[in-house]
Amino acid sequence: MTDRNGGTEDDRRSRLLGRDILRLGTTGLRARPTRAVLSALGIAIGIAAMIAVVGISSSSQAKLQAQLSELGTNLLTVQAGKSLFGQDAALPESTVGKVGLIDGVEQVGGAATIDSAFVYRSSFIDRGQSGGLAVTAVTEGLLDVVGGTLAAGDWLNRATSGYPTVVLGSKAAERLGVATVGSVIQVGEQAFTVVGILDPIGLAPELDTSAMIGEAVAAERFGYDGKPTMVYERSTDERVGDVRALLPRTVNPAAPEEVEVSRPSDALAAKHAADQAFTGLLLGLGSVALLVGGIGVANTMVISVLERRREIGLRRALGATRGHIRSQFLTEALLLSAIGGVAGALIGTGVTSVVAAVNDWPTAVPPEVLLAGVGATLVIGAIAGLYPAIRAARTPPTSALSG
Structure with missing residues (x-):
């Protein structure tokens, strides 16, 4: 059926x-x-x-x-922005010291680009062939703040930062053809000895193309005025938000809007x-x-x-x-x-x-x-x-x- x-x-x-x-x-x-x-x-x-x-x-x-877990997401960077009239602003000389006084800040370091100096492999290189490398005056504590590591040699310290010594970022060393510590390069018109070469820095890639010298020798030989162009700081994880809000007013109380604060890990994300x-x-x-x-x-x-x-x-x-x-x-x-x-x-x-x-x-x-x-x-x-x-x-x- x-x-x-x-x-x-x-x-x-x-x-x-x-x-x-x-x-x-x-x-x-x-x-x-x-x-x-x-x-x-x-x-x-x-x-x-x-x-x-x-x-x-x-x-x-x-x-x-x-x-990010290795490098940390608690790194903040401070740099000058624009003034009310659209002109380039500058960070005060006391920026690094002021930032270090904020409650919750654990480490702070500064870097300043020396616009009047360029880097060359030797004195025989054409002065128009700088390779896009920057000369940067840095504080002694900067390496620890950005979580950098050394591929060779040593970082600048109290003894070497006052002399014509330089630490090269990873890309700077590659472009200059420098692979060993002790090599001599030209910074401006002066001979500097390479005392260290860095590994790539994930949260501060701008340092990879830098030739880093001490603040004292930068002031003595290149007229560095002590005003950093970039300040790096690390705070405790739970205080990152609070510190981020306090940084502009702390660095420049008169014009906090001229201070830019960013977190490099956000760029990676x-x-x-x-x-x-x-x-x-x-x-x-x-x-x-x-x-x-x-x-x-x-x-x-x-x-x-x-x-x-x-x-x-x-x-x-x-x-x-x-x-x-x-x-x-x-x-x-x-x-x-x-x-x-x-x-x-x-x-x-x-x-x-x-x-x-x-x-x-x-x-x-x-x-x-x-x-x-x-x-x-x-x-x-x-x-x-x-x-x-x-x-x-x-x-x-x-x-x-x-x-």
Whole structure:
């Protein structure tokens, strides 16, 4: 007897065991392995693209967070802004001392660009070829404040800062071709001995292109007036907001609006946020690839139904119900998608690991992304296989066998 949905009582009473459905579902895949592999590959490419994009982004973010945790997010910088009439303002000579008196400030250091001096590898270099390097007068405590480390040599101290000695930032040393401590370079028209070379400084990249000298020798030989162009300070984490609000009024009580305060870690976070926009774009492309893979699965299943009409008719003639046929082809589509999903997850994780290793990042692939990727393939497989499965179930035994 037929019900309203076109089924029979046998459809409702007859049930296949799970292992039987699984065996039937693999029949078509085993019979046509090349087609199955190519269809699964379409799904795998989409999932691999999505997981690799998310994984690479997560690994990059993990590296950034580790870097910020190491360098600290409690570093603030103070520099002069513009006056009310749009002219360049200047920080007072007492800026470093005033900042050090603020409650919550733990370390403070200053730097001043010496505009009248340039850096050259030797006295024979054309004076127009300075390489864009700055001469900077610095306080002795600056290195600790910015979290800098030495690649070679020593930092300026009380003994060396009064003499013609210089510490080179990482890029400054590279451009000058200086790799060893003890080399002599030209600062202005005078010979200075290199006593130290710094590693790159993440939160103060402007120092990477600087040749740093002591304040005393800067005043003696280049007329430094004691006014810093940039002041760096570290405060306790819980007091960063309070210190940030107090700095302008402390540095220049008469014109606090002429003082600019920033946090370098915000710039790094903003850069990462910009990178996330590209991640979203790549995710969109990965989704398109996944959709194309789903269409490939649907195409494969429809062709499979057309090619296997005799098999379907024979099974129906032998007693298979419409529900059995639907289950067989739907399971086949799900298995095809699951294979592609698992393969894509493995490929995506592998790509992420390689990229992370090349860039010296920690490998970070969120487990929920892997689960979501495989889950998405199953959903796509179910949708892609639903129509072919229904079409196969509706194939009349007589027309299938006679065709």
